[in-house]
Amino acid sequence: MVLLHADADAFFASVEQRDDPSLRGRPMVVAHEVVACPSYEARALGIHAGMPLRQVRRRWPQVLVTGYRSEAYEEASARLFEIFRRFTPLVEPGSVEEAFLDVTGRDRGDPRGLAVALRAAARAEVGLPVSVGVGRTKLMAKLASRRAKPDGLIVVDAELEARARPRLRLDELWGVGPTTYEKLHAAGLFVVSDLHGLDEDDLKPIVTTAMARRLVSIARGTDDATVRLPGPRRSVSATRSFAATRTRSKVVAVLDECVDRAVTRVLGLDGPPRLPNRLEVLVRYDDGAQALRRGPLEAPTLDPAVLRTAAGHLLEQTAYEDDGRGVSMVGITLPLPAPA
Structure with missing residues (x-):
């Protein structure tokens, strides 16, 4: 399996910086009373999504503020997904700016080259930076894209996965929230290698059955690699x-x-x-x-x-x-x- 996780960087802020050159390279936020999306320049200052706008203005008066333009973001999202589907019809949206792509057999043995082409198309045609992670499973692809940000590309091949997977912290795992991690921590489980030798029955007293099944599959390297096509919106x-x-x-x-x-x-x-x-x-x-x-x-x-x-x-x-x-x-x- 060859999966890509493609994720547009600081999506709302990037759209605003694309459309207004005066915002580029400067700390700015998309906000309406609270911050919806800070640019990477603003994040470097310590600004994060959900922060009250009045706090931002008081502490960082130099930060530029734009309103939320839903139509612009929806149009950019539609164009991004047109590009994703050009590379493969097997696209599973994660949100308006990110998706998993199954490019197995379409990468011609060069997943890095395909990811480079996708990123170049997004930059040229939509004007947005897209970080991409390549991996054998959704977990590895998503973790790779997260590490690649901003505007980067990381390929996790079999050799790198064999080294990295056992050392992954459990609180880094997609879907493991603070409450679940506290329970795992209390049980002396901190990284994926700590799960080796455990089965679902060993973990069920600590976490839910679904999470126990997921953790065991991650430890064994058999976690989810299926890209699911979206059905009609419910x-x-x-x-x-x-x-x-x-x-x-x-x-x-x-x-x-x-x-x-x-x-x-x-x-x-x-x-x-x-x-x-x-x-x-x-x-x-x-x-x-x-x-x-x-x-x-x-x-x-x-x-x-x-x-x-x-x-x-x-x-x-x-x-x-x-x-x-x-x-x-x-x-x-x-x-x-x-x-x-």
Whole structure:
């Protein structure tokens, strides 16, 4: 198997720097009250996604700020994926700017050369830097692309994998979060080589059955190498983070904006429009807690006015105004029926 993990660097910020030459090489952020994406120049200062914009302005007044332009990012994403599919039809999206590509048999024995060509096409045709990792499994390809950033390429061949895999820290593994790692740490497991000789039954008292199975496969080098083609979208979502508030007009205005963005995304899908008959509203508070409310629509529709009204009713059900915590994010999800 030869897999690529292609990931556009600092995607939102790179699009802004592409479109505005005055931003290039300078610390800048894409933000709307909170940072959505810092450029690498801004990251070098210590700025990260989710940081309140007022904090950035106070501490780093030299940092440039641009707003969030969803249409520009969606257009850049579509063009990136056109390039990915030119190299192979076996493309599994991870997000709007990253994907796994199965290029087995298409690389003509030169995976580095193919990855170089893909990166050059993305730079020439979309104007964006794309880091690429090449590996035998998804894990190795993704770790390689992460190490290659920014704007780099790393190929993990069989020899390098044999040396690197046993030394991988468990908290580096894709899908191992802080809580899982704490449990593994407490059990004296720190790197992949510590898993050698263990089976699923040994790990089930420590982690979930699915995680135990995954860790054993990683230790044995038999982890996931299957690129799965996406089926029809089952839902479309839109969210936005902002400085924590309980002000009704602010929260409602942001939710209405999310509704409009979600409708635009549904209409942009291939094929005839699929009309949702229910919707979900998500509220996240400033302490990280979330409230999710679901409800049916009177009739399937993509009428923004109808959806805004229905979303507003679900928002009221969260009782966020009386909660005492500030709201820091709202979003909407439109579950979609299967294509006819």
